[in-house]
Amino acid sequence: MNTIRILPEKIASQIAAGEVIERPASVVRELIDNSIDARADRISIKTERGGKGLIRVSDNGIGMGRDDLLLCLERHATSKIKIASDLSSVTSFGFRGEAIPSIAAVSRLEITSLPDKALLGNRVTMSGGKLLSVEEVGAPQGTIVAVKNLFFNMPARRKFLKTPRTEMNHIVDAVLRAAMPFRKISFRLEEGEREIFHLPASSNPSLRLSHLMDRMAGKSLLSGENSQKDLHIAVHAAPAEFARKRADRLFVYVNGRNIKDRFVTKAIIEGYGQRLMKGRYPQALVFITIDPAQIDVNVHPAKQEIKFQNGQQVFRAVAAVVHQTLKPAAHLVPKRPEPFTNLKSGEAPQSAPSIFKTVEPYVPATVREPPPAPIKAPSMDFKAPEIIGQLGNMYILCQMDDGLLLVDQHAAHERIVYETLQKSLRSANIEIQNLLLPYEMEFSLKEKGVLLEKGHVLAQLGIELDHFGGNTFLLRSVPALLKDVNWQMLISEFISKLDEGVPLEGVHLTDEAIKIMACHGAIRAGQHLTPTEMSDLVRQLSEMDLPTNCPHGRPIFKSFTYFELSKMFKRIV
Numbered sequence: 023m024n025t026i027r028i029l030p031e032k033i034a035s036q037i038a039a040g041e042v043i044e045r046p047a048s049v050v051r052e053l054i055d056n057s058i059d060a061r062a063d064r065i066s067i068k069t070e071r072g073g074k075g076l077i078r079v080s081d082n083g084i085g086m087g088r089d090d091l092l093l094c095l096e097r098h099a100t101s102k103i104k105i106a107s108d109l110s111s112v113t114s115f116g117f118r119g120e121a122i123p124s125i126a127a128v129s130r131l132e133i134t135s136l137p138d139k140a141l142l143g144n145r146v147t148m149s150g151g152k153l154l155s156v157e158e159v160g161a162p163q164g165t166i167v168a169v170k171n172l173f174f175n176m177p178a179r180r181k182f183l184k185t186p187r188t189e190m191n192h193i194v195d196a197v198l199r200a201a202m203p204f205r206k207i208s209f210r211l212e213e214g215e216r217e218i219f220h221l222p223a224s225s226n227p228s229l230r231l232s233h234l235m236d237r238m239a240g241k242s243l244l245s246g247e248n249s250q251k252d253l254h255i256a257v258h259a260a261p262a263e264f265a266r267k268r269a270d271r272l273f274v275y276v277n278g279r280n281i282k283d284r285f286v287t288k289a290i291i292e293g294y295g296q297r298l299m300k301g302r303y304p305q306a307l308v309f310i311t312i313d314p315a316q317i318d319v320n321v322h323p324a325k326q327e328i329k330f331q332n333g334q335q336v337f338r339a340v341a342a343v344v345h346q347t348l349k350p351a352a353h354l355v356p357k358r359p360e361p362f363t364n365l366k367s368g369e370a371p372q373s374a375p376s377i378f379k380t381v382e383p384y385v386p387a388t389v390r391e392p393p394p395a396p397i398k399a400p401s402m403d404f405k406a407p408e409i410i411g412q413l414g415n416m417y418i419l420c421q422m423d424d425g426l427l428l429v430d431q432h433a434a435h436e437r438i439v440y441e442t443l444q445k446s447l448r449s450a451n452i453e454i455q456n457l458l459l460p461y462e463m464e465f466s467l468k469e470k471g472v473l474l475e476k477g478h479v480l481a482q483l484g485i486e487l488d489h490f491g492g493n494t495f496l497l498r499s500v501p502a503l504l505k506d507v508n509w510q511m512l513i514s515e516f517i518s519k520l521d522e523g524v525p526l527e528g529v530h531l532t533d534e535a536i537k538i539m540a541c542h543g544a545i546r547a548g549q550h551l552t553p554t555e556m557s558d559l560v561r562q563l564s565e566m567d568l569p570t571n572c573p574h575g576r577p578i579f580k581s582f583t584y585f586e587l588s589k590m591f592k593r594i595v
């Protein structure tokens with residue numbers, strides 16, 4: 023029989039601490055949160071051995087008197103909420119009164135603090151959760167928290183810490199993420215005697231951005247925003263070509279708090295739409311400012327996740343702003359977007375929660391009106407690229423005003439067929455070609471069932487199949503746009519798509535059918551094209567809404583400006 027025992031207080035608090043403090047970077051994050059809550063405008067972080075030896079966070083915030091200093095060491099001691107209902111409208115980073123006691127339980131901790139107008143400060147020293155001393159000391163205004171020998175009393179945890187260099191990388195990431203929205207606060211990070219970075223208070227976010235993102239991606243950010251009643255969304259999104267295999271350059275902030283939220287990430291990806299290849303994550307910053315009553319921040323031990331009361335509204339709003347922001351990027355020859363730093367900053371949103379009023383947050387740039395010229399090149403004044411020739415029966419080479427354009431012929435045609443079918447479907451105007459002799463097709467029993475149930479989706483796109491008995495169908499008509507198609511393979515692919523994972527319905531199913539038709543109906547790589555066919559293809563591509571990517575998100579073309587070519591060949595350095 024099992025014997026249940028209550029764990030001794032010491033072990034219980036170590037276990038609880040383990041949920042909040044995973045590694046040195048978690049300590050840094052919690053301490054920075056506290057300094058921001060304390061309205062500091064200067065925060066310095068000093069570490070030794072990647073935070074394993076020492077983490078010291080100093081601020082010039084409101085500080086604590088002796089009583090508060092002793093109280094903050096207790097579990098569930100907080101100055102930030104008073105009654106249960108406050109939990110539903112938290113505007114500070116902290117609210118649990120867990121961070122300091124958790125850090126204290128697993129380290130040697132020293133807090134020195136001097137509140138406003140006091141002459142003498144106080145220092146408390148703890149080891150493994152035990153109070154060792156309280157003394158009066160001279161101290162600068164604010165609070166200094168020094169955490170030594172993290173996990174010294176939890177060897178199992180300490181063993182799992184990585185090398186100082188890796189732990190330091192996590193700390194750098196944590197500080198940069200925290201600093202991004204708070205441009206009025208200066209942050210300094212030092213490891214040993216070496217300064218890693220200093221971010222002075224500045225209205226210009228470019229320095230913080232340049233540390234946080236790829237240099238090129240950071241320079242290419244497109245900005246947009248949208249305000250609804252209690253919801254403000256600002257987006258700074260790099261074009262899809264900067265997308266990465268991991269979501270490590272995708273930063274989501276809710277009321278200034280950096281979160282890792284799969285739900286918002288999905289909304290951002292939805293906003294990128296077909297620009298993005300499957301399985302890729304864009305580089306972007308998304309700031310969501312929402313009425314605190316509409317979110318629950320108390321769902322994750324390290325406060326890394328958030329629950330939205332009206333998740334669907336947030337999802338749609340984020341996807342829409344991202345989509346809108348990226349729209350002007352859909353050029354056949356992309357214009358170099360203006361760097362983020364050139365944008366003027368706007369007014370703080372009306373609905374900014376109070377945390378944004380105490381410390382002014384990073385205020386997103388105002389959306390610029392889309393350029394007055396139409397986004398896609400209209401056929402009238404579109405200067406047709408000069409076709410140089412075909413490379414490997416796969417790529418079309420063109421000479422442009424400012425350099426070379428390389429077009430993937432299959433991807434380009436796939437895009438053209440896709441958009442043309444979409445438009446014809448919308449105007450209920452699909453051109454159909456009736457087959458003189460119906461084409462007989464055999465399917466499996468399972469495929470037959472799917473076709474009988476979902477065949478109407480194909481029928482509305484011009485693929486008319488009659489059930490002839492048994493597993494045999496007769497193909498009677500096809501869309502005129504599609505040539506040289508292996509119809510049996512196309513229909514089989516459609517059926518297997520229906521069998522995959524989440525069942526597709528309605529417009530999503532139709533869209534999938536159109537993608538499959540576009541892929542099968544498009545000219546192949548390996549197909550020889552005449553100069554006229556090539557120039558027709560490039561011209562038609564220039565008239566598409568999204569000429570940059572095929573319906574699966576693969577890029578359609580690459581351009582090399584003379585400048586880039588000259589750099590490539592070291593004509594200029």
Ligand SMILES: Nc1ncnc2c1ncn2[C@@H]1O[C@H](COP(=O)(O)OP(=O)(O)OP(=O)(O)O)[C@@H](O)[C@H]1O
Nearest residue numbers: 056060085094100101116117118119120121122165
């Ligand atoms: N740097 C600081 N300056 C001034 N007061 C501080 C500072 N750090 C902590 N405090 C005080 O100590 C209290 C406890 O801090 P702690 O981080 O443990 O809890 P919290 O911030 O209230 O909640 P959470 O556990 O969610 O972080 C805070 O509520 C605050 O009053």
Ligand SMILES: [Mg+2]
Nearest residue numbers: 055056116121
């Ligand atoms: Mg805290």
